[in-house]
Amino acid sequence: IGLATVYRVLTQFETAELIIRHNFEAGYSVFEMAPDDHHDHMVDVDTNEVIEFIDEEIERRQHMIAEQHGYEIIDHTLVLRVRKKDRA
Structure with a gap:
């Protein structure tokens, strides 16, 4: 192929x-x-490893912030660029 x-x-x-x-x-x-459920990502800036995570508090806050500004979230992407502490 x-x-x-x-x-x-x-x-x-x-x-x-x-x-x-x-x-x-x-x-x-x-x-x-x-995916069946929403999740976010961390990307290790040294290795490009992609780590998936779910945090209900982050999700709740994002919806609350959008609502406070008169919006509703249709879709979003959260990517945290990270580095292991022992490599800093």
Whole structure:
């Protein structure tokens, strides 16, 4: 299978909402199966490792802030760029 075929199929899966593409500032994309629940990401700036996490308090605060300004959140992405403390 050629690389062009792989990218075409990934695009089709993305359009069908079977997968989600995450574009990170380092110039690369990561695909993951469309999750059943919302989660956010941390990206290790030294290794580019992507760590998923769920924090209900962060989610609650984001919705509260949007509501205080007269908005509702339709969608959002939270990416924390992190570095292990022992590598700083």
